[in-house]
Amino acid sequence: MDKHLKETRIDGEIAYNGGFLKVHRDTVSLPDGKRTKREYIRHPGAVVIIPVLDDGKILLERQYRYPNDRVFIELPAGKIDPGEDPLACAIRELEEETGYTASEWKFVSTIHNAIAYSDEHLDIYLARGLTAGAAKLDDGEFIETITATVDEMLDWVRSGKITDVKTVIGAFWLDKLRSGDWKLD
Structure with missing residues (x-):
């Protein structure tokens, strides 16, 4: 066709x-x-986690990204290892980067963030029932966690404080889920 x-x-x-x-x-x-x-560019794929705390706030990260020489506000995310199940990767990455574990996981969507020059895809998961713990950052990885409401995230997208595409898309998904316009299976 x-x-x-x-x-x-x-x-x-x-x-x-x-x-x-x-x-x-x-x-x-x-x-x-x-x-x-x-x-x-060939890329093994990655996951993005939308961690929702019991009070409705979203767990976010602040991380310096060398190619753009600045700190970005992002949803937790990470590369899928060879042969790794994407959900297992999401569970692992959430704990490694933030210290949190989740009792409830829902698949949200798959996005392709750089279709003109890469085959990278990102599987997005919603995580709830969060329990705090100690982060297990990789050597050379420096991450600060913060929280924000969905409205704050949307304001930060509008103002340019959040520009990371996976986080922008995550904020829009959260807004649609909160309004009831979209539902997860």
């Missing part, structure tokens, strides 16, 4: 092979038969 839009790989190579990311450079045939190059 979408043949008039599909590009077909002819050949390719690894342009860069790093410890975490691999950049591919492929030659593709366009729908009109012409050839061109496509460079893209």
Whole structure:
């Protein structure tokens, strides 16, 4: 059905092979038969957690992100390890980054955050029934946890205080769930 839009790989190579990311450079045939190059990043996928405390506030993180040289406000998230179940990853990442565990987990959605240059996808989970504990940060990882209401998050999105795409989408999901416009299965 979408043949008039599909590009077909002819050949390719690894342009860069790093410890975490691999950049591919492929030659593709366009729908009109012409050839061109496509460079893209292969990513193992990640999870995003929307941790809702018993008082309705959302557990967030403040973390410095080197490529943008600033601290971002984000929902907890992390890379899926090879062969790891996404929910198991979410459970692990929430505890590692924040120290919290959750008794209730719901799948929210899958998003593709960089479709022009990466195959990365993020599976979003809602976590409730939170219990505080000690964080188990990776070596070299520095995270500060904060809390905010959904309204504060939406204000921070509007004002530009929150710009991280996964967190912006999480705030919008929370608003829709709170209003009853959207429901989770």
